[in-house]
Amino acid sequence: MLLASVNLNKRLGTSGARSGLATWLHAHGVEAVVAQEPFIPVDRTPPALDGFTFAGGDGHLAVWISEGLAPPPVSSPRQWVQRIELEWLVVLQVHLDAYASSSRAAQLAELAVLAAAEGGRPLLVCGDFNLAPRPEDGLFGDKTSTFTSRAERVKLNQLTQGAYLVDTTAEEPPAFTIERVSSGKPSRFRCDLALLSDHLTATTTVTPDAAVRSGPKAFTDHSALLIGLPLTLRAAEPEDVLFALGDLKGQEPAVTAHRKYQPHKTAMSRQAPSPASRAVTGYLTSPLSVASVLDHGCGRGADVAHYRSAGLDAEGYDPHDDFGWPRPDSTVFDLVTSMFVLNVLPDPWQRIEALKDAASFARPGGHVVVVTRSPDEITKAAADGGWTAHHDGYWSSRSKGTFQRGIDPAEITALARRAGLVPLADAPVLPLPGVCHVVLSKPEV
Template sequence: MLLASINLNKRLGAAGARANLTAWLGEHGVKAVLAQEPFKPADRTPPILQGFTFAGGDGNLAAWISEDLTSPTVSSPHPWVQRIELEWLVVLQVHLDAYAGAARAAQLAELTAMVAAEGDRPLLICGDFNLAPRPEDGLLGENISTFTTGAERAALRKLMQSTGLIDTTAEAAPVFTFERLSAGKLSRFRCDLALLSDHLTVTVTADASARTGRQAFTDHSALLVDLPVTLQKTEPDDVLFALSELTGHDPSTPSAKEGYRPHKTAMSRQAPSPASRVVTQHLAGPLGLTSVLDHGCGRGADIAHYRSMGLDTEGFDPHDDFGWPRPDRTGFDLITSVYVLNVLPDPWQRIQALKDAASFARPGGHVVIVTRSPEEIAKAAADGGWTPHHDGFWSSPSKGTFQRGIDTAEITVLARRAGLVPSSDAPVLPLAGGCHAVLTKPEA
């Protein structure tokens, strides 16, 4: 889903600018519009954008969504920040103070607290920050501008470092998103930013056509953000796969709705999985295992294998019909998560599943995470004509089953978000080419 973030410099009230914006949105296939300073006065009735529904906001910050999509939940914690829920992703749209560096530094500190309160929810922060993240990102003439203070840059660094956000447009050579003559000199800034959770893979580009040429409608470049989010066209009747039993989440949160049915991907095995045989052959001895929990065990074929090898083993699967309820005890030597992350439809649920798995490990214990590879899933999707959905595919919309290929690097990033780190005593796990595995342990 393509999202556009842009400072409209209060021009949306003009019919010409509105027509140019609408044409630009159509050319690019934009589905969500986040606008800073869209119109004046701030409390006026929002202008109509053809093909879009007003989702919320005012003349400081406003959001529109394509009229064929369900409107997201929008709130305004402060006049300078707007919170938008796009399925599993939270977007914070900001317009920081345009005049005082001290005010911007204070707003960044408040933003840091807001992000921390979101926990491990995947996040995008976009909008006009009214600052240059690096000295070279702000020029007055050919010289470094003094507009941005060191305190602001320090507050921005703290925001990103403490919350695991990356500056997606920080190229080696700045791509300026704002240019205007100031006192006879050209003022150029990379001030329109998109900060993204580091475990997400998202393409962000700055489009200068919004402020250049005959069809320009503002003096800021637009940020085009290609999000791995599939919004509902209508309100679903079904319920998304509930992780509330697994994680204790409020059932009203996106990760606890129904409709996804990952349990339908569970295979009826007559023999243990290759992954479980690798565990007993290559991990049991080196790690001195005596107990195992198979987290997301499905029908439990691997549990029988572990028990046959003399390991004290239990299973857990949130699908009641499989008959593996949540264990009453913790303190297992090893937790296995085999082909679980692949079938969960968004990064937030994957992180929650890993956090829950880790909660069963003893101090010094391990969690082994096994996934199907991106290559294997891509081939299955091509062969089966699967429909893209979020960051993966509906493998069967009628069954409600989802699949995404996940490589070792992505496993590691998700695991770190869940409080797990790669184990330094990890032996090589000889799995088949269509699989990836990472041995982790809870962070000390």
């Protein structure tokens, strides 16, 4: 889906700006627009935007969604930040103080707290930050501007590092998003930002568009950001309810989608252990001094039988009740295996939740090994099978409700960080051609 973020400088009160914005949105195929300062916030009804439904907000921050799509849940934790739930992604739209450096620094510190409260959920933090992230991002005349303080940059870095966010429009030279003349000198800033969870950068495009402020059909004085996100928005009247990995803990599904996901239908009926489980016993259990193993997402349990036959104290767990592997009581396993689980879960948040759940069974100092289908394998299978794109992967069977995505080691590692797991240094390499794997550690503390 394509999301647009733009500061409208209170101009939607005029029909010309509304028409120009609507024309631009339709020309680009935008499905959601988040706007800073859309209109004068004095008891005014939100302006109607042709082809879009107002989803929430006020004259400070507002969001519109394309007609025919379900309006997302929207809330306002603070007047300067708006929280929007787009399927599995949380968008924090911000408009930081335009006048006081100390106020912006305090807002950034509070934003870091809000981001941390999401518990690792995939994040997009976008809007008008009213600061230059780097010295070269703010110029006054031909010199570096002193508008942004060091304290602001420190707080911004703490936000991005703490929440594993990437400043997606950081380029050399900077693409300034606002250019004005102040005291007879040009003032140029890259202040309209899109901070994105690092594991989403490979599948997300972020493009600044200066035509909205400088072109013949300009309707504001800020550049807009066009953000292509790897998610599929649901229709206004969804057909079914999403299977959520929250079922692992007996929670109710939090999100709905076009089809009912049934990951358990990807489970193979094996008469023999998988090559991945044989690689674990052949190359991993001895070097890591593993005595106990949990196969997390074990399906029908063929690999559990293999681990037991290798002399390990092994258990299995699968959230699909019909497989007959309930949650074990023990949470001190030396090793937890997650074999071809992440790649059948339809969004990054469910994958993070799966890794958190898997990590909860490993003892401090224990390990988690994750094996996934590779991006190359899934790309080929999708082309050969005519699979339909969905979120960041494909429906492998719409009738069955099964999903597949190829996940490489870098993405596994980025997702695992949200579960408190880190890559094991000098980990044994498993001879598993055509698939991806990472051996992870659960810190002692």
